[in-house]
Amino acid sequence: MNARRIRARDVFQSAGLYCLTDSKLSCGRNNLTIVEQMLSAGLRIVQYREKNQSQLTMYKECLAIRDLTRSFGATFIVNDDIALAMAVCADGVHVGQDDLPVPAVRLLVGESMLIGLSTHTPEQAQAAVRLGADYIGVGPVYSTLTKKDVGNPVGLSYVDYVAKNIALASVAIGGINAANVAEVIRHGADCAAMISDIVSAADISQQIQLVQTLIKQARRLRG
Ligand code: TZP
Ligand code: MG
Numbered sequence: 466m467n468a469r470r471i472r473a474r475d476v477f478q479s480a481g482l483y484c485l486t487d488s489k490l491s492c493g494r495n496n497l498t499i500v501e502q503m504l505s506a507g508l509r510i511v512q513y514r515e516k517n518q519s520q521l522t523m524y525k526e527c528l529a530i531r532d533l534t535r536s537f538g539a540t541f542i543v544n545d546d547i548a549l550a551m552a553v554c555a556d557g558v559h560v561g562q563d564d565l566p567v568p569a570v571r572l573l574v575g576e577s578m579l580i581g582l583s584t585h586t587p588e589q590a591q592a593a594v595r596l597g598a599d600y601i602g603v604g605p606v607y608s609t610l611t612k613k614d615v616g617n618p619v620g621l622s623y624v625d626y627v628a629k630n631i632a633l634a635s636v637a638i639g640g641i642n643a644a645n646v647a648e649v650i651r652h653g654a655d656c657a658a659m660i661s662d663i664v665s666a667a668d669i670s671q672q673i674q675l676v677q678t679l680i681k682q683a684r685r686l687r688g
Pocket of ligand 2: 544
């Protein structure tokens with residue numbers, strides 16, 4: 466395994482929880498307020514995921530989030546937008562199956578940026594290894610209202626498959642909340658990604674701390 470993949474595995478395994486922004490679900494609070502509360506509560510990885518905003522707005526938000534994540538020593542990943550990830554010196558960029566292929570992304574971003582790839586099937590997970598992804602999204606595990614164009618839930622059997630067969634860091638995503646995060650971790654996901662359960666929470670700090678406790682307990686049970 467190359468050094469970047471080892472770094473990705475360390476980052477995702479030690480974090481356990483990965484939170485994504487979504488201003489539409491944030492109950493009127495802006496992304497910066499949300500991210501600051503997440504980081505203050507101990508979150509170690511943040512993804513900027515924002516739809517339908519101008520490039521300038523996204524750039525300004527990402528610059529501020531870059532400063533915040535750096536001051537907390539946290540990892541910052543930008544969804545979809547490779548130019549934006551590069552312009553703000555993000556630690557990583559996350560792409561989907563219909564975006565630029567991973568080797569093309571690698572040519573653009575250089576050698577040190579982490580590349581995450583969303584996967585939904587064993588074939589896509591195997592391809593992610595061949596193509597050079599540093600970590601994979603695994604999902605949607607459960608049904609979700611947050612992403613409209615997402616396919617049917619892949620269920621825990623795909624989480625199991627990835628844990629047993631794919632050496633890359635795995636991030637389970639889709640419909641994960643405080644009630645089901647433990648089973649996702651018990652099924653072998655390195656990390657759980659969450660949007661609505663965190664950004665829509667009345668008390669973001671309390672919700673993060675609750676979920677982090679549940680993840681730690683589930684890991685202890687998994688052994
Ligand atoms: N990719 C697969 S499902 C999903 C994304 C971005 C949305 C996850 O949001 P939530 O609110 O945690 O279900
Ligand atoms: Mg995408």
